[in-house]
Amino acid sequence: RGDTFSALTSVARALAPERRLLGLLRRYLRGEEARLRDLTRFYDKVLSLHEDSATPVSNPLLAFTLIKRLQSDWKNVVHSLEASENIRALKDGYEKVEQDLPAFEDLEGAARALMRLQDVYMLSVKGLARGVFQRVTGCAVTDLYSPRRLFSLTGDDCFQVGKVAYDMGDYYHAIPWLEEAVSLFRGSYGEWKTEDEASLEDALDHLAFAYFQVGNISCALSLSREFLLYSPDNKRMARNVLKYEKLLAESPNQAAAEAVIQRPNVPHLQTRDTYEELCQTLGSQPTHYQIPSLYCSYETSSSPYLLLQPVRKEVIHLEPYVVLYHDFVSDTEAQKIRGLAEPWLQRSVVASGEKQLPVEYRISKSAWLKDTVDPVLVTLDHRIASLTGLDVQPPYAEYLQVVNYGIGGHYEPHFDHATSPTSPLYRMNSGNRVATFMIYLSSVEAGGATAFIYGNFSVPVVKNAALFWWNLHRSGEGDGDTLHAGCPVLVGDKWVANKWIHEYGQEFRRPCSSSPED
Ligand SMILES: O=C(O)CCC(=O)C(=O)O
Ligand SMILES: [Fe+2]
Incomplete structure (x- = not known):
């Protein structure tokens, strides 16, 4: 474990556990679909009884079933164990696969790999997020590789890359990836995705702090203000906004200071x-x-x-x-x-x-x-x-x-x-x-x-x-x-x-x- 990213054959081997997970999720979805179909049937049946006849209780059969439903049917529906049995099977299956899954070090290694490609081949992060491998030097854009099918990244994907850099104090890489995350999250705001770890607020929070760390107070301030639009009760962020405003008032030229961030040291600098x-x-x-x-x-x-x-x-x-x-x-x-x-x-x-x-x-x-x-x-x-x-x-x-x-x-x-x-x-x-x-x-x-x-x-x-x-x-x-x-x-x-x-x-x-x- 923790050594999937360092050879492509190992990466290819990680396809197998994902196929097992797909099988589990398919079974779960089938089960839940059947369960919801059945619940819908019950709902429709009862609803039609309420809509159909003028005095539904005059018929003793209807009167009986009303009493029975309220005494027994609804209890069975509400306390049904099927949903939890379905989710249990999914979780148990996942636990069996879990030991074969890549570890956090793999995510880190894969994220560092993207940053390395970005550096060595001068690739634009925006391009990478859209699925293209383009070198950007000044205004010139060169395609280093044209994939047959475009595969783009989500806001959460970009956030995770940025977060790896952020946690290492590497704001040089964290900033462009978090920028991309913020911009993608903004574009899909309100669309909740179950698989996402982060949200627009998380990305704004991290990006604001990264900008603060490299001395770009005005960016830190405007991102923090945007954060407060979504989470107005966050005390920590409110304090940060005050702090940034104070810093800017003390030295207003901070606003213009676009500090050039140095790429973090790598070995063999001279070559x-x-x-x-x-x-x-x-x-x-x-x-x-x-x-x-x-x-x-x-x-x-x-x-x-x-x-x-x-x-x-x-x-x-x-x-x-x-x-x-x-x-x-x-x-x-x-x-x-x-x-x-x-x-x-x-x-x-x-x-x-x-x-x-x-x-x-x-x-x-x-x-x-x-x-x-x-x-x-x-x-x-x-x-x-x-x-x-x-x-x-x-x-x-x-x-x-x-x-x-x-x-x-x-x-x-x-x-x-x-x-x-x-x-x-x-x-x-x-x-x-x-x-x-x-x-x-x-x-x-x-x-x-x-x-x-x-x-x-x-x-x-x-x-x-x-x-x-x-x-x-x-x-x-x-x-x-x-x-x-x-x-x-x-x-x-x-x-x-x-x-x-x-x-x-x-x-x-x-x-x-x-x-x-x-
Ligand atoms: O993979 C290469 O192109 C060079 C490998 C190499 O220098 C080595 O394995 O010592
Ligand atoms: Fe060598």
Whole structure:
């Protein structure tokens, strides 16, 4: 529980309990409909007796039934247990499903994901609430993705996102989401929805306080006044209005102060702008293909295997050296590997000192697959070895790490190699991670590119292709230029597999050098 949002397969699995709940609600509705039909029948019957005859009691049969109704029928109607039996069945059914439902941390994780997508892709909250994925820069509006069917959010949906930010003191995100909630609630005022947690008053209350927190007293005041229109007896709000009026009277220019709210701190601040720009290109490099040293070829070199089945190789970048091997796996192989990993997926962790921890900057689940699990993994190892010329037998390479990203799943700029001597990566006793071989096991609809920050390029998710790069210089020194990231997935189910190859075992395959530049 609490780990549904961090992989899309887990999110998909949450469809099952909802289908069970739908079944329960359908049964409940059928039961209640039948009950109300029967009550209506009784009502109509008695009503017609009152309307029909002039002296309904002159007939002894009618007189008898009047007495009987008042003595017995009405009591049975009013004290009927059917309604409570129906609701009991619904509640019992819900309790059985409850343990399979996402936890509050999932709601938080999913809400943070929407905010992340909003930030990295510069999406407008208004657009998101209407179901469109539009980047807004100044007056220019670009569609980053056009869904086949528009799906819009309700006031309560937007309130919940805003509330997650609000509770973290993150007013930068809370304000636009609560603004949207207020505007949607205003538009549907008076239409009560059973499923809603919040109302217009709640949204106004939170938004007013958020504006107060960032120093926008005049907005706080007008929202608080609007609140009092709906709940005039609220003492706390009345006190707030007085406080805001006093503050504004003391320093009237507060009214005009439109303070610029800073986006809350995120790691890698210095590289964040480049990272986000690279993500926004969604992997397209307009100028990149004009450089002659970057080329495509058929790799037939080192191994007889490749002569029989050449692999299309695309040199993407030289320093750091990054190549993309197209159609490295088949659709069947990709599907097979995803299926092997699925039951073992666990929240991804990162090395932090000597420990491994889940972090906000890596949102995915992953599983390690040993070669012995399935012959397809052995085939894959042979193929990697023949393409790279490196030894990928344990302990010279790690098991295959299969990764499934979650809602807005990402991996912010990082190095694959260890940057501290205490890193858990050294536990294999085969040195540092000299190279990364990463296979795209799925496509995505939008987002999820692999961005190389200092290389200033990003690679789109190309299904079945594999990306290769060296993490270390020939001297064994980490190559700082390999700082890279998995951009947040905007729309889609992204899967990758990592094969990390270590230094030892490669001495004659990639001879070392003392020049730090190599
Ligand atoms: O998913 C990606 O595009 C990059 C993943 C990555 O860098 C990693 O798993 O270490
Ligand atoms: Fe990486």
